[in-house]
Amino acid sequence: MKDSERRHAARFYTVVLFIICIIVSIIPAAAQNTVIHGTIRDAKTKETLPYVTVAVVGSTQGVRTDNNGKYTLNITGTFTQIQVSYVGYAPVTKNILPGREQTIDITLRTDTRVLQEIVVKGGKKKKYTNKNNPAVELIRKVIAHKAQNRMESYDYVQYRQYEKMFFSLSNLSEKFKNKRIFKNYQFLFQEQDSTAIGGKNLLPMYMEEKLSDNYYRKDPHAQKQVIVAQKQVKYDENFIDNDGLSTYFNRMYQDIDIYDNNISMLSNQILSPIADAAPTFYKFFITDTIRDQQPQLVELSFTPRNTTDQLFEGSIYITLDGNYAVENAVLSVNKNINLNFVRNMQATLSFGKSADSRYHLSASDLKIDFGINKNKGGGIFGERTVTFSDFKINQAQPKTTYEGPSVVTVPNADEKSEAYWQSNRLDTLTAAQRDIYKNIDSLQTIPAFRRTMDIITLAVAGYKNLGPFEVGPVNTFYSFNPVEGFRLRLGGRTTTDLSKRYYFETYGAYGFKDEKFKYFLSGTYSINNKSIYKFPQHYIRASFQHDTKIPGQELQFVQEDNFLLSFKRGDNDMWLYNDIFRLDYVHEFPSHFSYRLGFKKWNQNAAGGLYFINNIKGESNTVNTIRTTELSAELRYAPHEKFYQGKLYRTPIPDKYPIFTLRYTQGLNDFLGGDYGYGNLTANVSKRFYLSQFGYTDITVEGNRIFGQVPFPLLDIHRANQSYAFQFQSYNLMNFLEFVSDQYGSINIDHSFNGFIFNKIPLLKRLKWREVVNFKGLWGNLRDENNPAYHPDLLAFPVNEDGTPVTYTLNGRPYMEGSIGISNIFKLLRVDLVKRFSYLDNPDVSKLGVRFYVKFDF
Structure with missing residues (x-):
């Protein structure tokens, strides 16, 4: 740059700076900005007063104090007074200096003039009534x-x-x-x-x-x-x-x-x-x-x-x-x-x-x-x-x-x-x-803090953190059942310390009665480069599992080999050995709409007292393995859904909004070893209804239809529960494998009165117990084409050692059960007395039972 250009530039910036200085000096004089800070307290107790109104006299300008009694008021104009007012206190007016920043602390006194006369009379207390009040x-x-x-x-x-x-x-x-x-x-x-x-x-x-x-x-x-x-x-x-x-x-x-x-x-x-x-x-x-x-x-x-x-x-x-x-x-x-x-x-x-x-x-x-x-x-x-x-x-x-x-x-x-x-x-x-x-x-x-958090995580979630890898869950390390006998399991998974994008999980188990090893291995790739524990999820996962399973047991928020579930009522020796390869793609959106696409290669082998037998040309034939290949798609919409992402499950935070789920599975015949072609469509809607003083009701409605001919292990084996825990999504007095259908509709109603009745009973209200009721109804049907009584080439329904059938259809009438219970016992425990209303003549059924559920609630 030439000297002459430098001189012109210097003059230009000097002029600009001069103009800015003039503008800065003019604006306060013209606008008369006044800034006032302060704290407002009770004159007697000296405690700060929140949400007190501080208004500029003669204008619409004003603010309220914050939670700590502090306020900052920016005033435009040449006003000279502020007024402070608060319910139950005498208003205070203060002079201010326009155009300056200043601190004005104010104390308010209780205004006894605004109190009505209080007359105290002896004698009988007048009964409260709404009439003429x-x-x-x-x-x-x-x-x-x-x-x-x-x-x-x-x-x-x-x-x-x-x-x-x-x-x-x-x-x-x-x-x-x-x-x-x-x-x-x-x-x-x-x-x-x-x-x-x-x-x-x-x-x-x-x-x-x-x-x-x-x-x-x-x-x-x-x-x-x-x-x-x-x-x-x-x-x-x-x-x-x-x-x-x-x-x-x-x-x-x-x-x-x-x-x-x-x-x-x-x-x-x-x-x-x-x-x-x-x-x-x-x-x-x-x-x-x-x-x-x-x-x-x-x-x-x-x-x-x-x-x-x-x-x-x-x-x-x-x-x-x-x-x-x-x-x-x-x-x-x-x-x-x-x-x-x-x-x-x-x-x-x-x-x-x-x-x-x-x-x-x-x-x-x-x-x-x-x-x-x-x-x-x-x-x-x-x-x-x-x-x-x-x-x-x-x-x-x-x-x-x-x-x-x-x-x-x-x-x-x-x-x-x-x-x-x-x-x-x-x-x-x-x-x-x-x-x-x-x-x-x-x-x-x-x-010490990190050790404490480690202990809490181990106790609550069941995992011991070792940096890039964590071991658990501890409540599955030991369990027992009629097929495996004494079962030991050890597993774990990687953490975000290793990678947020790659995630691996594994376990190994051994049954001392069947003398067989079981195992599981999965790998997950996070497509959005976020932890798979983070919402919204977007990942692809491949897994293989070789393990046992009870047909019809579908648990929610608990592991199937949890030690406490080892204790079951009645006979429980009909199991499966499963070999399952899965490939899943999951994509969630911020709106809480999600979809899941899946591929599943599934081999089922009978275990324990279960067997696969059909009748071909009058001769009994043992089938060793049921082989299926499936493609599936699931749509889920849960508007405004809230949850806590735990180590094992997303724990939902109940709210009034419904959750919609639509799922379809297509079995592929003659593809990668699959022996059956069929379709399976399920629709589910659940919602909580708040009823104010009468508590709240959780309702779940579900419907299903299977298309095509399949053996009974591929039918809908209705969710049963032979444990002593109360399970909301299972039938608590139904036996495993007791009912199968190829089309059904169900309703599940659970209502909590929140103590509305017990609160009126003197001997009970001090206990803070809460009354609950539950009803489950299941209407199902099995078409002739899927009934082995009409098609002997299909797998026969299981029978027990005495030759008595243990599996039935729901043709003609629904399965129903209900319960009444008490929740909030010791603020944690719910106890239900469950009664079965139908199919009471089926062998080895429980008509009445007591079930327990641990629930933390306010």
Whole structure:
């Protein structure tokens, strides 16, 4: 560059810099930006006050304090005063200096003038009634105005949402805090007021944050969340499914919409205090009238009529401006509630006024303290706060905004810098929350912590981690059965420490009675270069298995050679030796639609008391092996499905959404040794129905049809259960191999009353037991072409040693069984008394039985 060009460039940049300086100096003078920080406390207790309104006098500008009583207010204009108001406190007005950044801390005093006169009278307590009760009349007006106060009353809504979820070990003793392993890690602990939920000492363990833009359209209905930033504490994936952990916590701590009839919480649904049926189950009392605030508010307190029912107690503040809207709400639960492990719970909801003078949710805070012992000992404290901003109504966005999945995460949402979070958080972090991400990283380097996690993983999942390889599951190392006798098994699989793309699994087993080795080997290739434990999965897998199997035993969430399943009722000596080669392709999508394509080469050999015999030209003939070659396809759609990915299974987190499955298998005759050509079509739908105070019902409906002629091992051998464990997808009083069909329909109904009946019985309500009922019905048929009675060349149905048939068809009438039971015994155990209603004359059947099931539930 020439000297003259350098001089011209220098002059140019000088002029630009000068103009920028002028603009920067002019803008503050013109806009008069004022920034105010501060904390608001109770004047008497000095505790911080969350969700206090801080408004600019003479304008529509304002904010609310966060969960820690802090606020930051950016003011545009030359305003000189702010006013602070909060339900139950006298409003405070403060002068401010326009155009400057300043800190203004404020204390609020209880306003005794707003309290109504309280008259205490002796004598007989008046019986509560809904009739001529002004509190009930008011709540009925709130119920009548629900539709107009909901977001769904607008054509379009959009807002920004910030979520923060925080979990700690709670109520820790000083002895625990001062343990030797924490000597150099005292920085991990958080101290708070000993009267606060969670107790004095907390040990933060988990945190996640999420920032999203949300859009709603009434017609056609659409609701979409676009996650623009997210952050999460990460644990070693060999121990914990981080995504599943987040999913589980979010299912427990769902958004609270007080205008819904039922509020989802802790995998339950609790009747809202402003539900249509609320006056039937709640008692309401007018406890305060706030006249010095516009609009005027009425504090309406409520409590369950039966304190053990799954209901809230607390207070709501209702506006008297004709909207009868909720301006504030505090929800908690009674200490006697039939809710497991919950020591304390409090949800605080705050509502802000929209441009049309109606109210929308502006902040929510849900705190829950869990513990095995409700009165003492350590536990877990969890808190989820949600803050809303930029609430806009009836401003349509382009159609593409509302299209696609209901939840979308923008690329690199989890890679936002700390500077980004500091600028975009709608709430502030405490010191413990601010440091938790790095503190957990430090915690995971402590050998004692890693040893503890290793022990927990071994106890819960059954695997011992050895780095790139893990051994297990331990509950299958030893079992026994009539065919193999004493069985030993040892196996394991690779971990993500070896590779995220390649995954191998194997085991070897030996039966001391049949003196045979069994084995399994599989290899998986992850096409999307993600762990196969990560959703959505996309992989191809090849496997070969040589092992035993009980015909008709299809277990869910448990290994077939689990030691506890070795104990069975009745005769159980008809088994199979299977040789199975499989090639599977699985592709899941973020929408929770998935498909699976499979190839299967399957050889079945009779074992134990089972045999394969047919009759050809009047002569009995023994068949050694049933050979099949199959192609299969499965479609599955589970909208909004939630689950925790464990070491062995995906454990579903129940919700109200249905799950649809369609499966077709085609047997290939004369292809790679296959001897049979047939088709097998199965359709299955399952769904949970929440019935508010009456509990919930799980219903599964299934139908099947086999096309073509096949021997009985290829028919539908209906799922039986001869163990003493209660199995939801099996028939608990049906014997193995008892029924076969080539077409059937079934229904499975399981209902939990959540203690609705027992809570009304004085001697039982203290036990917190819950009543359950179950019914299973199976309607089936076997066409003549598949019945060996009409086609002797087909394999004969098995008979026992006495020549008595053990396998039957369902022609003419259904198989039915039902049970009544008690769940939540010791908060873990369910016991059912099961009764069989049909086919009672079949040999060796159990007409009545007791079955057990271990279930962790809230």
